[in-house]
Amino acid sequence: MNVKIHSIDESANDQRLDNYLFKNLKGVPKSHIYKIIRKGQVRVNKGRKKVNYKLQINDTVRIPPIIISEKKQLYVSESLKKILFDSILYEDNGIIIINKPSGIAVHSGSGIKVGVIETLRESYKSIELVHRIDRDTSGVLLIAKKQSVLKNLHKQFKNNTIKKSYMALVDKVWAKKIHTVNVPLCQDLSYTRVSSQGKNAISHFHPLKNFNKEIEASLVEVLIETGRTHQIRAHARYVKHCLAGDDKYGDSEFNKKVKSKGLKRLFLHAHKLAFINPTSGNLQKINAPLPSELEFFLKQL
Numbered sequence: 001m002n003v004k005i006h007s008i009d010e011s012a013n014d015q016r017l018d019n020y021l022f023k024n025l026k027g028v029p030k031s032h033i034y035k036i037i038r039k040g041q042v043r044v045n046k047g048r049k050k051v052n053y054k055l056q057i058n059d060t061v062r063i064p065p066i067i068i069s070e071k072k073q074l075y076v077s078e079s080l081k082k083i084l085f086d087s088i089l090y091e092d093n094g095i096i097i098i099n100k101p102s103g104i105a106v107h108s109g110s111g112i113k114v115g116v117i118e119t120l121r122e123s124y125k126s127i128e129l130v131h132r133i134d135r136d137t138s139g140v141l142l143i144a145k146k147q148s149v150l151k152n153l154h155k156q157f158k159n160n161t162i163k164k165s166y167m168a169l170v171d172k173v174w175a176k177k178i179h180t181v182n183v184p185l186c187q188d189l190s191y192t193r194v195s196s197q198g199k200n201a202i203s204h205f206h207p208l209k210n211f212n213k214e215i216e217a218s219l220v221e222v223l224i225e226t227g228r229t230h231q232i233r234a235h236a237r238y239v240k241h242c243l244a245g246d247d248k249y250g251d252s253e254f255n256k257k258v259k260s261k262g263l264k265r266l267f268l269h270a271h272k273l274a275f276i277n278p279t280s281g282n283l284q285k286i287n288a289p290l291p292s293e294l295e296f297f298l299k300q301l
Helices: 017-024 029-040 078-086 118-122 147-158 231-238 252-260 290-300
Strands: 006-007 060-063 088-091 094-099 138-144 163-171 179-182 185-188 191-194 202-210 216-225 268-274 283-287
Touching: 006 088, 017 029, 017 060, 078 088, 078 118, 088 283, 094 118, 118 138, 138 147, 163 231, 185 231, 191 231, 202 231, 216 231
Parallel strands: 138 268
Antiparallel strands: 006 060, 088 094, 094 138, 163 216, 163 268, 179 202, 185 191, 202 216, 268 283
16 A cells, blocks of 8 residues: 545645544544554654644645555445435535434444445545434434534534424423423433433423324424433423333333324424524525425324
8 A cells, every 4th residue: 555645625624633534544443543643654744743733725644554444344325325315405515404314323333334424425525414313303414514614513503503493293282382491411321311410401392283182292393402412302201291202211102192193203303403604604594394204194193
């Protein structure tokens, strides 16, 4: 193998050196990447740099010969590519927004070999997830094409200026007023629970329509001020209005009823996102329509 020289363009501008190498040396252990940086085998503009060096446009990165493990090669099906490209709601020079289908993970891990980001990387040079939504949740997912855009959007999330709202079906009829749940959440392994030792979490549930024939349920819009893991599902359980189809936090009897009516997934959909687009500087609003299977299910109630 030969020495490789990479020229940094806008897509990697302001990215840490170690993170850049992680993405470009798939299959190489992180420990080895840190080792070749520390020993000066990786050079930026012919000089040594630390792992946290922020790359700049027109920097040249020298990467020494490395044998990359073939075990990390991924197979991405054409059908999955088509599903995701058909789900794109908006795209410009800085971002991609998709209406992620339920059942597709946003990234690999925990037994999942390929997710949204790995699939799209087959077609895009350098992209990163701006945020995450659960595998079983459908809806708006924001992806950055440039490090500068990613950094900007992360700052917006941190400053709580990005507004996200979801549609959900919950157990029992709920009064049509806004119900705010403001209780801290703590994550234990793969489960999120209410705990005074947890992190601040705020969710606003706004019932839109009640169903009270064979099944008592409420269609709600949920606005979240924080982005804790499984926040909506854990908060809904806490106030005894569990989400339909939720196998982890839900009510088993309610789940049996909705399943008998044809619901085969978690009824949680990220349907709105509003933020300042870093590329245009304008307010960007995205609305992801409710999936057809959820629309059809509501007609059965």
